[in-house]
Amino acid sequence: MSLLVRAAGLVKEFRRAKRVPGRMSVLRTFLSREYDVIRAVDDVSFDIHEGELVGYLGPNGAGKSTTIKMLTGILTPTEGTVDVAGNDPSRRRKANALNIGVVFGQRSQLWWDLPLRESFRAIRDLYGVPAAEGDKRQHELVELLDMQEFLDAPVRQLSLGQRMRGDLAAAMIYQPRLLFLDEPTVGLDVVAKHRIREFVAHANQARGTTVVLTTHDLEDVERLCRRIVLIDHGRVLYDGALSELMSRYAPYRDLVVTLASPHDVTVEGAEQVARDGPVVTLRFRSDQVKAPAIIAATTAAAEVVDLAVVEPRLEDVVSRIYTQRGLPA
Numbered sequence: 001m002s003l004l005v006r007a008a009g010l011v012k013e014f015r016r017a018k019r020v021p022g023r024m025s026v027l028r029t030f031l032s033r034e035y036d037v038i039r040a041v042d043d044v045s046f047d048i049h050e051g052e053l054v055g056y057l058g059p060n061g062a063g064k065s066t067t068i069k070m071l072t073g074i075l076t077p078t079e080g081t082v083d084v085a086g087n088d089p090s091r092r093r094k095a096n097a098l099n100i101g102v103v104f105g106q107r108s109q110l111w112w113d114l115p116l117r118e119s120f121r122a123i124r125d126l127y128g129v130p131a132a133e134g135d136k137r138q139h140e141l142v143e144l145l146d147m148q149e150f151l152d153a154p155v156r157q158l159s160l161g162q163r164m165r166g167d168l169a170a171a172m173i174y175q176p177r178l179l180f181l182d183e184p185t186v187g188l189d190v191v192a193k194h195r196i197r198e199f200v201a202h203a204n205q206a207r208g209t210t211v212v213l214t215t216h217d218l219e220d221v222e223r224l225c226r227r228i229v230l231i232d233h234g235r236v237l238y239d240g241a242l243s244e245l246m247s248r249y250a251p252y253r254d255l256v257v258t259l260a261s262p263h264d265v266t267v268e269g270a271e272q273v274a275r276d277g278p279v280v281t282l283r284f285r286s287d288q289v290k291a292p293a294i295i296a297a298t299t300a301a302a303e304v305v306d307l308a309v310v311e312p313r314l315e316d317v318v319s320r321i322y323t324q325r326g327l328p329a
């Protein structure tokens, strides 16, 4: 796989007027020439290869949007370098724009008063997509995202889910090599989320589009991303496979059993971590002991009426990382 994005030692600092306390604070802050420097991105480096689908994650204020803005050319780095398909995005914004598609869940890139069909036409013209190729691509996207029935309605009349589908299609119609998705499923119902995820997976797998996904919805991540980059306070905490993060930081399974009567259970190789009436949770190291062995030992030790083996949730691992402000020991 060839290298598509290289971020090396990226730093972005913002200046924010220092708040002057006391009477007339707002006016005095405005007139004061003192600033605080905020290091929103602090020495971030990563490579992304063609065809990858990377989750770029972090808590609120971690520096995700600031990084993405540097990759798309909206912001110039304070230090460090960015290369996106051979372009320095902030110096060659137009050339970079031809290679990238950007979708923001929170705000539309479409023309509010135009029907989607007209927006697509305008974008195709803007990007110089040949007519026959554009027609074919548009037809395909309309089918894939099931947009036929609202193609002629002005964007302002669309539901959030319809608008998101429109935004995705608009970003893909000129076939960018790299797609940035910022919270693409925020505010959508389960069916709409599913549809968006299916489309993104298809774009990545069938068309080979490289995707950088920023999201707080960890189901998006579980469904789509093999690799994640986790940042906080502008620094990379983890960059690697999602499966590796889970096996390294949550190498356990829970056996949840419902007993015929409420009591504690002692089983070798497992630890009882919770009991709620007759429902007991036994945790065991999945890298050291197999689930069937724990199940057999538990059913021998107690009268079990129901049981389930539960995998650790990404949400638990990530929330531990966020609260500890670092990777668990």
Ligand SMILES: Nc1ncnc2c1ncn2[C@@H]1O[C@H](COP(=O)(O)OP(=O)(O)OP(=O)(O)O)[C@@H](O)[C@H]1O
Pocket: 014, 015, 016, 038, 039, 040, 058, 059, 060, 061, 062, 063, 064, 065, 066, 067
């Ligand atoms: N234009 C700006 N001027 C001053 N500070 C800024 C500016 N843009 C971002 N920041 C600050 O930089 C830090 C990182 O912000 P950023 O928007 O990159 O975070 P984020 O990870 O995208 O957060 P969220 O998940 O809430 O969108 C925050 O402390 C934010 O207040």
